[in-house]
Amino acid sequence: MQPSLDALRDVLDSECLLTDADSLQQYGKDWTNQYTPTPLAIALPKSTEQVVSIVEWANDNSVAIVPSGGRTGLSGGAVATSGELVIALDKMNQVLSFEASTQQVTCQAGVITEQLQQYALDNELYYPVDFASSGSSQIGGNIATNAGGIKVIRYGLTRDWVMGLTVVTGKGEVLNLNAGLIKNATGYDLRHLFIGSEGTLGIITEATIKLTRQPTNLTVLLLAIPELDKVTSLLNAFQKEIDLTAFEFFSEEAMTKVMTHHELPRPVETQAPFYCLLEFDATSEDILEKALSCFESGLEEEYILDGVMSQSQQQADELWKYREYISETISARRPYKNDISVTPDKVSEFLSRVDAIVAKEYPEFEVIWFGHIGDGNLHLNILAPEEMDYAEFTQACEQVNPLIFDVLKELGGSISAEHGVGLLKKPYLNYSRSEAEISYMKGIKATFDPNNIMNPGKLF
Amino acid sequence: MQPSLDALRDVLDSECLLTDADSLQQYGKDWTNQYTPTPLAIALPKSTEQVVSIVEWANDNSVAIVPSGGRTGLSGGAVATSGELVIALDKMNQVLSFEASTQQVTCQAGVITEQLQQYALDNELYYPVDFASSGSSQIGGNIATNAGGIKVIRYGLTRDWVMGLTVVTGKGEVLNLNAGLIKNATGYDLRHLFIGSEGTLGIITEATIKLTRQPTNLTVLLLAIPELDKVTSLLNAFQKEIDLTAFEFFSEEAMTKVMTHHELPRPVETQAPFYCLLEFDATSEDILEKALSCFESGLEEEYILDGVMSQSQQQADELWKYREYISETISARRPYKNDISVTPDKVSEFLSRVDAIVAKEYPEFEVIWFGHIGDGNLHLNILAPEEMDYAEFTQACEQVNPLIFDVLKELGGSISAEHGVGLLKKPYLNYSRSEAEISYMKGIKATFDPNNIMNPGKLF
Structure with missing residues (x-):
């Protein structure tokens, strides 16, 4: 039997407790899009006090709560699949x-x-x-x-x-x-x-x-790189001299897809297997000169094949498109995503080893690599052949996950660098956290949430 | 009955388990120096594995443990006053x-x-x-x-x-x-x-x-300030233009004591009630010019009375002495210390209000103010008249603490900015943390340390 929402109606304004099918559908899921939303209702509190009343009600009625923000998560952390009350913070936006x-x-x-x-x-x-x-x-x-x-x-x-x-x-x-x-x-x-x-x-x-001081002259370098092994040298060389604000990486496959989809020209003449996008705040001539000198050394020592540097904010924005458009460009293909990280010194080894696994296990799948390589975070996106059934494709990817995560575990990496665990990565948590750690986490949860009403089933 | 140390002797090398009176005295206290050390013994493990064995032994024998580092703490966090086993990390120094x-x-x-x-x-x-x-x-x-x-x-x-x-x-x-x-x-x-x-x-x-990149040209400005109210304006004016690496504050009383004790000349011609020491990394001429321009505006707008800027690393070191020598200069007088903080925007108000309390309650005591004002952290040091009994003095200070901490609570500040809570600040924890917070902290402790053997009695 579903619990009565009557007591909640006393707490919330009438437009702040939704039970219509559209709202349940909309608020019951996040961008993961792999789960069927079945929330009990949607609460839209306007104050911390109202949140307290809702949580008290949930404890009294043994109703689970799913806290909900912009629902842009990619690990199913904010999906309501089991009759939960969704608490959406949309009306607390001041x-x-x-x-x-x-x-x-x-x-x-x-x-x-x-x-x-x-x-x-x-x-x-x-x-x-x-x-x-x-x-x-x-x-x-x-x-x-x-x-x-x-x-x-x-x-x-x-x-x-x-x-x-x-x-x-x-x-x-x-x-x-x-x-x-x-x-x-x-x-x-x-x-x-x-x-x-x-x-x-x-x-x-x-x-x-x-908040902090605004950057004054963000400048972008887009570089063509001959091989994975050179990426770490490149990062080190620049970081020794200047503070980078971004160091991004993507493959020729990603570049080609973005150029085709958005009708953009090739930004550097030389075609290469990989590209790096570096950004820094050129607050002085000195910094600009140091960056140029790093670039020239890179060309001489052949860990850079070619490159272009922005001369204006507009040009910087143009160069960023080649990196920023990747996710959107491939989204129609519903890629299977892994968001993984290692310490930056192990990125080259990790990339090579995973690339080998993927080539062997997914010979018929397209692999799109990109990521924030400066902090060791890689996004591995697998694309199914167009004619393949999606469930079959997902299952195939899931079977390869343990092979990738074994490498990750060996290298001390993380199975979720920035997407969280939620429902989607829960089966793999033990690749990054020990049994003892998970047990302490459960103890902490019991301290703050003894009735286990807060987002149960997520994380562990 | 004291537990037998025999099992510990199997774990530790013989020179790594100390029970002689000198060692008990030395390892049983920290710089707080207000407690009588009475440890059971001192263990000096050489590996994480040995620490595990010691903790297992302590659990089996219901012996409390005091973890011990350099014992430079000022809140009695590392003192052993109740027959604890001290685990000192001295031999794990690689x-x-x-x-x-x-x-x-x-x-x-x-x-x-x-x-x-x-x-x-x-x-x-x-x-x-x-x-x-x-x-x-x-x-x-x-x-x-x-x-x-x-x-x-x-x-x-x-x-x-x-x-x-x-x-x-x-x-x-x-x-x-x-x-x-x-x-x-x-x-x-x-x-x-x-x-x-x-x-x-x-x-x-x-x-x-x-680790991070080394600063290249640390430069120090020592400024004479007419009144407390001007300190925040000064901080804001500089922070808007440059990244400060330090923003320290001290009173004329502190300055005079350091000059006398160390036979140093007055660093700026103008005598003022307060001084600020600013440090920044002058990586370019541009930054130096910005700092000078802030300094000149400050003189014009009269929130700076006078000042001096270092022209070399040696001069920078010389200027730092006026701030760095304060603690040592007054240490022979055994000051009663409060290490407190508020958000930086409330520093002026807090200083004025506490100054008024102190002037009213301690008319016969000397008050030495100094601190890291850039992050809202003030060190309030009270000196007893030379002839006064120390226990009587401490007691008098403790009676005024609640008045100061009431102001702190009203302003949302911290009763221990960087010294920790330990034994010394434990009675005041509820001025900075709510009953609910303390209760959750206890729950967390019980999760990690169910037998309550880890530094019991400290913190709460």
């Missing part, structure tokens, strides 16, 4: 305060990433965490998955920008964690525990985020 | 590996901070976490207290440099946490839970630490 002297902004969890980025620009500051889904993803969701993206090499992960959190735990208690303090040595930093917890400990309702 | 391409070094927890700093320099890199006790403090202890220090404004806390940890939990299980990965979204980041846990969850035995 910036609450801004303090210029500390460069800190406090906002509700439902603020869209792009909205925060724009707010920073309006205040002559910069929020540097950026990724493909920033137009839809919400700050609360970013924090719950510790979102990374394209600027991690210079600016770190979402974790590095969170100065305070307001959360409602699985017990329905409100915690104000750290409140913007830079130095605070008073016991366990529960803020860091909630960052990356995928909604399994509680719901993030507000966050205090640090 | 750098284990270094990877140039990732700039990561893996070392044992007993490596001294200065040793790591020197190791970085030898490899043309930089470990930027630095503080007064870096010649004695150990990496493991730094991590267990999330040590901060003088460069936090630019380089962050110890937390920001820890890429991986090996820990032995209170259950005696070894966890390898994160292993140097930059991106790893596979559940709760237990690494961050152990950072700042003050030895209450387990023992850190190894750490992977990130």
